[in-house]
Amino acid sequence: MFxxxxxxxxxxxxxxxxxxxxxxxLEAMVPAQTRLDQTAASxxxxxxxxxxxxxxxxxxxxxxxxxxxxxxxxxRDFEFTKILKPLEPFRDYLTVVSMMNCNPADPLVxxxxxxxHFRSSAVFLTASHPKQTMGSxxxxxxxxDQLYAKRFGQxxxxxxILLQVENEDSSGACFYNYSCVYxxxxxxxxxxxxxxxxxxxxxxxxxxxxxxxxxxxxxxxRRINRSILDGLAHSAASLKRGLGPADRERLDSYLDxxxxxxxxxxxxxxxxxxxxxxxxPNAPIGVPDSWEEHVKLMxxxxxxxxxxxxxxxxAMKFSRDVSNRVFDESGSTxxxxxxxxxxxxxxxxxxxxxxxxxxxxxxxxFADKLRNTPxxxxxxxxxxxxxxxxxxxxxxxHGHKRVPFLLxxxxxxxxxxxxxxxxxxxxxxxxxxLTILQKLGMDIDRVGDSTGTISI
Numbered sequence: 001m002f003x004x005x006x007x008x009x010x011x012x013x014x015x016x017x018x019x020x021x022x023x024x025x026l027e028a029m030v031p032a033q034t035r036l037d038q039t040a041a042s043x044x045x046x047x048x049x050x051x052x053x054x055x056x057x058x059x060x061x062x063x064x065x066x067x068x069x070x071x072x073x074x075x076r077d078f079e080f081t082k083i084l085k086p087l088e089p090f091r092d093y094l095t096v097v098s099m100m101n102c103n104p105a106d107p108l109v110x111x112x113x114x115x116x117h118f119r120s121s122a123v124f125l126t127a128s129h130p131k132q133t134m135g136s137x138x139x140x141x142x143x144x145d146q147l148y149a150k151r152f153g154q155x156x157x158x159x160x161i162l163l164q165v166e167n168e169d170s171s172g173a174c175f176y177n178y179s180c181v182y183x184x185x186x187x188x189x190x191x192x193x194x195x196x197x198x199x200x201x202x203x204x205x206x207x208x209x210x211x212x213x214x215x216x217x218x219x220x221x222r223r224i225n226r227s228i229l230d231g232l233a234h235s236a237a238s239l240k241r242g243l244g245p246a247d248r249e250r251l252d253s254y255l256d257x258x259x260x261x262x263x264x265x266x267x268x269x270x271x272x273x274x275x276x277x278x279x280x281p282n283a284p285i286g287v288p289d290s291w292e293e294h295v296k297l298m299x300x301x302x303x304x305x306x307x308x309x310x311x312x313x314x315a316m317k318f319s320r321d322v323s324n325r326v327f328d329e330s331g332s333t334x335x336x337x338x339x340x341x342x343x344x345x346x347x348x349x350x351x352x353x354x355x356x357x358x359x360x361x362x363x364x365x366f367a368d369k370l371r372n373t374p375x376x377x378x379x380x381x382x383x384x385x386x387x388x389x390x391x392x393x394x395x396x397x398h399g400h401k402r403v404p405f406l407l408x409x410x411x412x413x414x415x416x417x418x419x420x421x422x423x424x425x426x427x428x429x430x431x432x433x434l435t436i437l438q439k440l441g442m443d444i445d446r447v448g449d450s451t452g453t454i455s456i
Contacts, residue, residue: 014239016233019232022309024250027247043375044383045385046380048302048387049387052404053121053323054340054395055340055392056393057350058356059402060396068356070422071084074420074421076418078419082357083360085360086360086363093410094406094417095415096420097421100429101427102123102429105123111132115132116398117322118174118175120400122194125187126142126143128140128191133179138181139192141190142191144447145186147437148312149313153312156312158305159311161311161313163298164198164316182194183320200286200287201287201297201301205265254307254308261300268286291325292327303366303369303370303373307373318362323337330355331354332354340352363386370386383412384411385409385436386408387405387436388406411439414440427451430450431454434452439456
């Protein structure tokens with residue numbers, strides 16, 4: 001008895017003028033009567049790292065005593081606190097880790113005291129203390145996103161994507177004799193090479209989907225406002241003729257999502273071009289004035305990239321240190337940096353908690369998109385691990401104790417979720433970073449100042 005089934009490569013792409021679209025995992029990419037985990041098409045875990053600056057209201061003494069963030073119950077079936085409440089629909093995917101310290105962000109010598117805002121981001125994924133310098137002799141990394149990308153991201157079109165939502169266009173020296181490079185990124189290829197992060201959604205979109213032709217072709221497509229999908233119509237139609245109904249639906253849904261994001265970016269560009277009185281007059285034309293719209297665009301791009309395995313690794317900065325952005329949708333009218341210096345006043349700490357809760361609602365948005373995106377024998381959240389946290393704890397004193405740290409996703413079955421782990425006080429945050437890499441399949445025994453792993 002012979003089984004006939006169209007089989008296409010997991011790395012198949014649609015090519016057209018000025019564009020190249022990688023395909024999501026389709027049934028036709030799995031040989032007939034073969035378990036998915038025994039094929040080259042088996043999904044590999046994705047890693048997404050998201051940094052939020054200015055710490056967390058739950059890291060204060062008041063916040064700890066009143067459980068603003070940290071649940072009172074340890075283990076499974078913990079209660080959802082005020083700040084964590086937006087993530088309640090994802091209990092089975094959520095791991096909350098409390099009481100860890102981000103020690104390398106602390107000052108080591110008197111000259112470094114007060115410079116936490118200009119040092120912290122570089123520590124978030126490296127757990128390494130940045131060298132205090134205004135020159136090119138930078139020293140920090142490497143970061144866990146790049147360690148994972150070097151091991152499991154070399155067979156994808158992009159080893160990683162690096163995104164940010166605020167950009168002050170700073171370069172050279174910042175304050176306290178620190179290079180601005182330390183503030184501008186959370187991703188380090190190695191101890192001396194920082195990696196730039198993309199601020200403009202248009203640039204991120206083109207990096208992911210617009211690399212199939214020459215720059216002249218891409219520029220012409222943008223000039224006449226054509227979709228990247230216009231040049232792919234023939235190859236897409238040809239491919240679909242050989243696919244089954246489920247695969248055709250999956251492909252159509254994926255291409256519709258690509259087009260929907262493209263339309264959103266085009267709409268932002270058109271609006272900004274006709275409104276010179278923008279809230280962000282110096283921002284690129286593809287950057288929306290709305291922080292929430294910007295964040296959602298960048299998160300949606302990561303979902304699409306993970307879905308088609310354009311990359312398996314992403315790192316994203318929600319904000320930039322000393323940002324005074326007002327998050328209108330949060331319900332707080334206080335600028336972010338101002339709110340972070342709450343002077344230990346309970347009412348002001350509660351106000352910061354409002355902002356923290358709002359930020360968690362955007363993480364929930366990301367989790368929902370991942371959970372609703374099919375991927376092999378599950379969904380993207382089944383096959384991903386999302387780290388969300390901050391290298392700061394109590395921002396009023398620029399502290400790095402009790403830093404917020406949570407994980408979402410099952411990492412292809414290695415992380416169970418539905419867990420609140422309260423670590424012994426003083427546990428290095430680096431232990432959490434090391435655990436992430438081990439859960440993702442890396443043979444590694446140390447990250448930064450790690451002293452071991454955590455039991456998740």
